[in-house]
Amino acid sequence: MAENNLVNVAVVGATGAVGEKIIEILEHKNFPINEIKLLSSKRSAGKRVVFNQQELTVEEAKPESFSNIDIALFSAGGSVSKKLAPEAVKRGAVVVDNTSAFRMDEDVPLVVPEVNEDDLQSHNGIIANPNCSTIQMVAALKPIQKAFGLSRVIVSTYQAVSGAGNQANQELEQQTRQYLNNEEMTAELLPVKGDEKHYPIAFNALPQIDVFQDNGYTFEEMKMINESKKILHAQDLAIAATCVRLPFFTSHAESVYIDVEKGGLTVEDIWSALRGADGVILQDDPNTQTYPTPLNASNKEEVFVGRVRKDLDNTKGFHLWIVSDNLIKGAAWNTIQIAEHLVMNKWL
Amino acid sequence: MAENNLVNVAVVGATGAVGEKIIEILEHKNFPINEIKLLSSKRSAGKRVVFNQQELTVEEAKPESFSNIDIALFSAGGSVSKKLAPEAVKRGAVVVDNTSAFRMDEDVPLVVPEVNEDDLQSHNGIIANPNCSTIQMVAALKPIQKAFGLSRVIVSTYQAVSGAGNQANQELEQQTRQYLNNEEMTAELLPVKGDEKHYPIAFNALPQIDVFQDNGYTFEEMKMINESKKILHAQDLAIAATCVRLPFFTSHAESVYIDVEKGGLTVEDIWSALRGADGVILQDDPNTQTYPTPLNASNKEEVFVGRVRKDLDNTKGFHLWIVSDNLIKGAAWNTIQIAEHLVMNKWL
Numbered sequence: 001m002a003e004n005n006l007v008n009v010a011v012v013g014a015t016g017a018v019g020e021k022i023i024e025i026l027e028h029k030n031f032p033i034n035e036i037k038l039l040s041s042k043r044s045a046g047k048r049v050v051f052n053q054q055e056l057t058v059e060e061a062k063p064e065s066f067s068n069i070d071i072a073l074f075s076a077g078g079s080v081s082k083k084l085a086p087e088a089v090k091r092g093a094v095v096v097d098n099t100s101a102f103r104m105d106e107d108v109p110l111v112v113p114e115v116n117e118d119d120l121q122s123h124n125g126i127i128a129n130p131n132c133s134t135i136q137m138v139a140a141l142k143p144i145q146k147a148f149g150l151s152r153v154i155v156s157t158y159q160a161v162s163g164a165g166n167q168a169n170q171e172l173e174q175q176t177r178q179y180l181n182n183e184e185m186t187a188e189l190l191p192v193k194g195d196e197k198h199y200p201i202a203f204n205a206l207p208q209i210d211v212f213q214d215n216g217y218t219f220e221e222m223k224m225i226n227e228s229k230k231i232l233h234a235q236d237l238a239i240a241a242t243c244v245r246l247p248f249f250t251s252h253a254e255s256v257y258i259d260v261e262k263g264g265l266t267v268e269d270i271w272s273a274l275r276g277a278d279g280v281i282l283q284d285d286p287n288t289q290t291y292p293t294p295l296n297a298s299n300k301e302e303v304f305v306g307r308v309r310k311d312l313d314n315t316k317g318f319h320l321w322i323v324s325d326n327l328i329k330g331a332a333w334n335t336i337q338i339a340e341h342l343v344m345n346k347w348l
Numbered sequence: 349m350a351e352n353n354l355v356n357v358a359v360v361g362a363t364g365a366v367g368e369k370i371i372e373i374l375e376h377k378n379f380p381i382n383e384i385k386l387l388s389s390k391r392s393a394g395k396r397v398v399f400n401q402q403e404l405t406v407e408e409a410k411p412e413s414f415s416n417i418d419i420a421l422f423s424a425g426g427s428v429s430k431k432l433a434p435e436a437v438k439r440g441a442v443v444v445d446n447t448s449a450f451r452m453d454e455d456v457p458l459v460v461p462e463v464n465e466d467d468l469q470s471h472n473g474i475i476a477n478p479n480c481s482t483i484q485m486v487a488a489l490k491p492i493q494k495a496f497g498l499s500r501v502i503v504s505t506y507q508a509v510s511g512a513g514n515q516a517n518q519e520l521e522q523q524t525r526q527y528l529n530n531e532e533m534t535a536e537l538l539p540v541k542g543d544e545k546h547y548p549i550a551f552n553a554l555p556q557i558d559v560f561q562d563n564g565y566t567f568e569e570m571k572m573i574n575e576s577k578k579i580l581h582a583q584d585l586a587i588a589a590t591c592v593r594l595p596f597f598t599s600h601a602e603s604v605y606i607d608v609e610k611g612g613l614t615v616e617d618i619w620s621a622l623r624g625a626d627g628v629i630l631q632d633d634p635n636t637q638t639y640p641t642p643l644n645a646s647n648k649e650e651v652f653v654g655r656v657r658k659d660l661d662n663t664k665g666f667h668l669w670i671v672s673d674n675l676i677k678g679a680a681w682n683t684i685q686i687a688e689h690l691v692m693n694k695w696l
Binding site: 152154156158177180191195196203204205207208212215216217225238239240242246247249257286287289292293294296306308309310311312313314317319321 | 500502504506521524525528539543544545547548551552553554555556560563564565573586587588590592594595596597601603605615634635636637639640641642643644654655656657658659660661662665667669
């Protein structure tokens, strides 16, 4: 870190959907940057990006790119992180990694700052940023867990295509135009780029995000399950997920059922736990049709919660509707929050 | 009924989304019709509709329209049914009503033929067709309930706009074009025509279907809860629903968690219960990315089930993904199935 408390930052995957958001937020939040380096694959290298009125050239990410870097923010896919994150650490950088490469490693903290900031302290050079659908859920559940205990979570997701990158946005837009023009829709990417079958996402719903695991769950579903337990420090939490891709561009929504440990609670009790919570905004009033939606949550950094209802049969059961921008709190903003906490607490 | 076993049929709401489907299916299935009468509101009366190569004129529905009618199929909204269904019964017709007007009346059978055909026998002139989102769920859950018992259901829905009628389809299409043209989206109908606030549905998700009840649930959610108990003859079933409107035209999808009563079951056990079930098609193979989607289920009359998974914590818990065309099995086809069973069994 430079004497002036400013840091040298590298953004890896600078031309991707999340990388673009990271650059936008670093600028907007006046992150204490001495120098910034924008890195990408060989294919995207050479692109020009404006940052704080300066035109920068994106360079190909290589091991030696990380000399003299204090913080490297990775979001260029798991294989890039696996290869280059250790190289960055070797050269003295702290890595905040936005892929699934290191999330479940025991010596890698997996952090949502509002939930488990203290876990940052024990880092060994790499900190993992959780999956988008996990972040917004644990941000909303942590205050409830803290106040009343939490024993069971059953979540069904409603996920935006941008979680699969800029190409997925283009595919949704193209298919939508094809459908409205009575042309056949061409599906080449979703649900999973590397998988054999592709289904149209426009005017459809695909119950597959990421590849299938041996137990019949998708990797996205297992990420939500395993990451939530790690972040909430709750290995015994019973948790299940069904993850579904839907035809909208931005923000994930989640229909979440929970069992709390404390009995006799009312909707008002859940509301008061959520009202005081960092980074959470309660939008819940049936009388005025107030509830969060993906469109309204887009381009905002908070996690929005509404439709809180008491289960009609289980006295410890509640239902919630949780919405947040998957590229901001679900990715770029949470990554930068982690970097901010590292700088502020001098945990670099 | 005429001597030749042919019946005189009236379709009320003949120009609506469901009415159009009813006419199409009556023709396609060669329903044993002697005479057909197409009825509508005053506003839509006079429209011309072709049925079996004959051009028919839609007439305004009035009490005297039902003289000499054997079966009247109503889908013109609850207030029309409340007013005219008793008039039709008074004139000797049996009414199959596709609105929520009579569904919870104790002396009105609420029927999905594959599930509770026998309930038809006790009718007093009116039979209710369940809500679209209910029909497909109970059709898939009945074989599981029958084989293994069922104690708990938690459902999150993914519902098509056509459930809100032809105007909602037009609104989705218009908003989609506006969005793609970078114009502001105009929202005038969804989520609920008569409610104060309207939100865009294009590229969005609305966690409100029908009006809010005093307990914070929407009427759609309470319909799913109460109707399922009645159809499954399971007043003690613990059941909760979260209903969400999404930007596609046809077919509802449902992410369903269930607790069965029998222990030690595997996914294969659930599969075998579903495989033999009337009107249900299993589409479930992670290895070949086989699962139902709304686009693939559209214009089909069956209920499709996939993504069957065993819960990772609760040994009696399973997850399912249930998809069906909301206008066909969810409305028109179930209505006509009821009429067919009435005719076949001479229960008119």
